[in-house]
Amino acid sequence: MTRTTMVQALNSALRACLDENPRTLVMGEDVGALGGVFRVTEGLQKDFGESRVFDTPLAESGIVGTAIGLALRGYRPVVEIQFDGFVYPAFDQIVSQLAKMHARSLGRIRLPVTIRIPYAGGIGAVEHHSESHEALFAHTAGLRVVTPSHSDDAYWMLRQAVADDDPVVFLEPKRRYWDKGEVHTSGASRALHEAAVVQPGQDLTLLAYGPMVKVCLDAAAIARTEGRRLEVVDLRSLSPVDFGTIQRSVEKTHRAVVVHEAPVFLGMGAELAARLQERCFYSLEAPVLRVGGFHAPYPPSRVEDAYLPDPDRVLEAVDRALAY
Structure with a gap:
């Protein structure tokens, strides 16, 4: 290692x-x-x-x-x-x-x-x-x-x-x-298209990939200080998607928030939310919420922090999901 x-x-x-x-x-x-x-x-x-x-x-x-x-x-x-x-x-x-x-x-x-x-x-x-x-x-x-x-x-x-x-x-x-x-030098820990539960939890599932995984882990760490245990799933693969791992997580936590940098409109979160509504309908206790960029061209660098999702925006969605 x-x-x-x-x-x-x-x-x-x-x-x-x-x-x-x-x-x-x-x-x-x-x-x-x-x-x-x-x-x-x-x-x-x-x-x-x-x-x-x-x-x-x-x-x-x-x-x-x-x-x-x-x-x-x-x-x-x-x-x-x-x-x-x-x-x-x-x-x-x-x-x-x-x-x-x-x-x-x-x-x-x-x-x-x-x-x-x-x-x-x-x-x-x-x-x-x-x-x-x-x-x-x-x-x-x-x-x-x-x-x-x-x-x-x-x-x-x-x-x-x-x-x-x-x-x-x-x-x-x-x-x-x-x-x-x-x-790890011993070999790959999982298959190329397998999602990974990188932070176990029980109250809500955060689904993320790429740069947003760390943001979600940071949000989960903040939530833990408030007594909430969030599960973070790293999708790793966007096509194909490991819906089995995602479904098992959401059936356990009963709530989900999808987080990505791309605009929310017609983004990956839309497909994930739709599939979860179909596959976990009787397990969900709240709508699947999405956090992402705005439906606008990427902004100048001096204001990109206002565009990019951060732990506060993730936790605001978590609060809304847990309020149902």
Whole structure:
């Protein structure tokens, strides 16, 4: 077991993938000599060469299209999109080609492409550098969509994603890049698409993923001083969703609040709330509530704290749910 930042964990995971499979490639803008904007790929080109870790033009559609072609030729590309808001030019390639090829070929073609995307806010960045667009990808059949919330999951989930024969959108919560955590060297503690109960409780379930898991743990710690025990579930996977773990938690606590950075309107919380209403109707003692960003473009950095959910907003929703 080692203690490391999420950036270092991701770097180690990529290094392990490159070392284990000579057909694994790392590609993207500035991933080579620079090591990426966040230094996730630092040192990889030096150790594995320019033919396996290489810079691409500033053309996201071309980057993903090239990765699809490489996958068709038997390679296992790992694509880095430099910032969340830069992925839109590649959206057509991702949803029309990458996600559809397996079904289009009646199962004959697999595209083992991993697309790494730093996402969400909290770092004081400019426009198009703090967006949460996970619902766009989770809505697209044919894509696996996952997001770690700490270093151990970052390491093992990225290795699992690269080893998967299906395309995976790997969302990295950039504001957690420098948080340190333990990484277990013995092996992954759970499957790629398995949710995790990270804080047991009995009064209400908080459902979160990526950057909001820590916010919910902080809210649960505050609630504990007030005599309320909140259960925190880290979804980890957004497509597919581990509804079994979620359902068992909500059937135990009888209440749920879903928390994410993306706008509440048509966000992941809408699907989770609808499914819980269907599957836990006779167990619920209050409506499933949602906490998230506002239905507006991501704001300038000087006011992003007013936009992003914090423990106070989470606990306000908890109070409303417990009042029923």
